[in-house]
Amino acid sequence: MSAETIVNLSYIVAAILFVFGIKMLGKADTAKRGNLLSSLGMLLAVVVTLLNKGLDFPLVIGALALGAGIGFVAAKRVQMTGMPELVALFNGFGGLASLLVGWAEYHRAIHPASIIEQALRAEVPSFTAAVTVLAIVIGGITFTGSMYAWGKLSGKLGGRALSFAGQKTLNALLALGIVASGVVFSISPTAELAYCLLLTVIVLSLLLGIFAVMPIGGGDMPVVISLLNSCSGLAACAAGFVINNNVLVVAGCLVGASGLILTVIMCKAMNRTLKNVLFSGFGATTQVSSGESSGELKPISPEDAYYILEAAKNVIIIPGYGMAVAQAQHAVKELGELLEANDCEVRYAIHPVAGRMPGHMNVLLAEADVPYEQLVEMDDVNPTIEMVDVAIVIGANDVVNPAAANDESSPIYGMPIIEAHKAKTTFCLKRGKGAGFSGLENQLFTAPNTRMLYGDAKATVTNLVAQFKES
């Protein structure tokens, strides 16, 4: 068997491992093993690639070690609450890598290092040029788009959607510029001007990534990251066409297709369409007030809150991003245990998109050792919510906003919510009087049976825990 055959057979094995990996990641009990399988596939693909002749070994190994080190440290050090941002960041790096591969391959084709090849004057077929452009465009948009999403999620850029007049026109112009430069480049990839055109494509793609994500509100970032993840797969796939490599095509395409499906599933969980997420400028609209809210926020002291909780027989806790920021999950779990000891039924109601990513809250509560059985989904809570004595909303906002159910002018109208406003009493833990991540006012806070517990979520919950312990 020739070396090439061995390499290609190994790539097939790697592809099979990826398929099984993705399949198993979709089920709770096999997910961890699925991830392991796909990482084995990746290891196999990389090791086998190193068997190629003529690689610049010291550089390759150095780069692999450097990247592995950075990735390892980042993954080890990140707080559970910082996961979403990190995924966005990694995803952006993957996109940029595909862009660089496309660029490097083109540069190599027109600047061969050896004299013999230079005499032959490299030919770049139009198809290769076209997929190079694709790898660069998709990779570039993925990179800056992911970076922008990372900035929004980590609070470095405002979470609110930004839109300005002529934004859609600008995006359309950028896209047109990319298509025009890309087409002309592909027709004559070795012409004098071709390199300039390619650099133009690179710059325009990077700009488009930023301006495409800019008008999307922070609350929709999970969907955006999922879509960009799908894109980074397609970028890798295009890079595979550039260098005629089957494992890149298969793996990239698998990620592209499955990522797209996942994006649609996420949108469905929010009861929105992908088009609506991407183009509606969600959260940038100024809200028409429906005149229903009295505008009166009724604060309550932790002492009074304790007396109400102490008498409660049925409590649901509705966590949101505020709990993640305050790192309050351990205190919350302690409060839950004390309530149970006090003969009260405690459940945690998890909205599908609470936090900054689907499953965000499940991860945090699991980290705090909250029993799996106490986590209930939105659809299981809502039918019996009128029986609940106290609903404690900890740093959740949009996912409990009644406007989604009854205010047709609201941008989040139609999104299923946890109907906390129907509980007998609702406590909302909030740092200040600001609006939620989507930038919307929340009618729940002014509802007649709602009491506001201002302050840092962790401090407030710890205070309640202390009172329970003293009694």
Place this chain on the structure above:
Amino acid sequence: MELILLLFIFVLAAFLGFELIAKVPSQLHTPLMSGSNAISGITVVGAILAVHNDSSGLSVWLGFAAIVLATINVVGGYMVTDRMLGMFKKKGK
């Protein structure tokens, strides 16, 4: 012929990708996203091949940067996914 084969693979992989994920519980959305994001780091293979002895200066360094970035994506992606999934272990069973 090579190209036709690649396109063939591409189309089949697309269908497979669409079929692989049907019903995913919402708590697995994030790990799934993170896990498939790690797979998209497969571009590291292309990056390695770009750092070739017959590449001239710029392509070597572009390739070098691509390897570093893609490896961060791969190693970090798999580890973060593993950490997330480690949280979902059912306690006390």
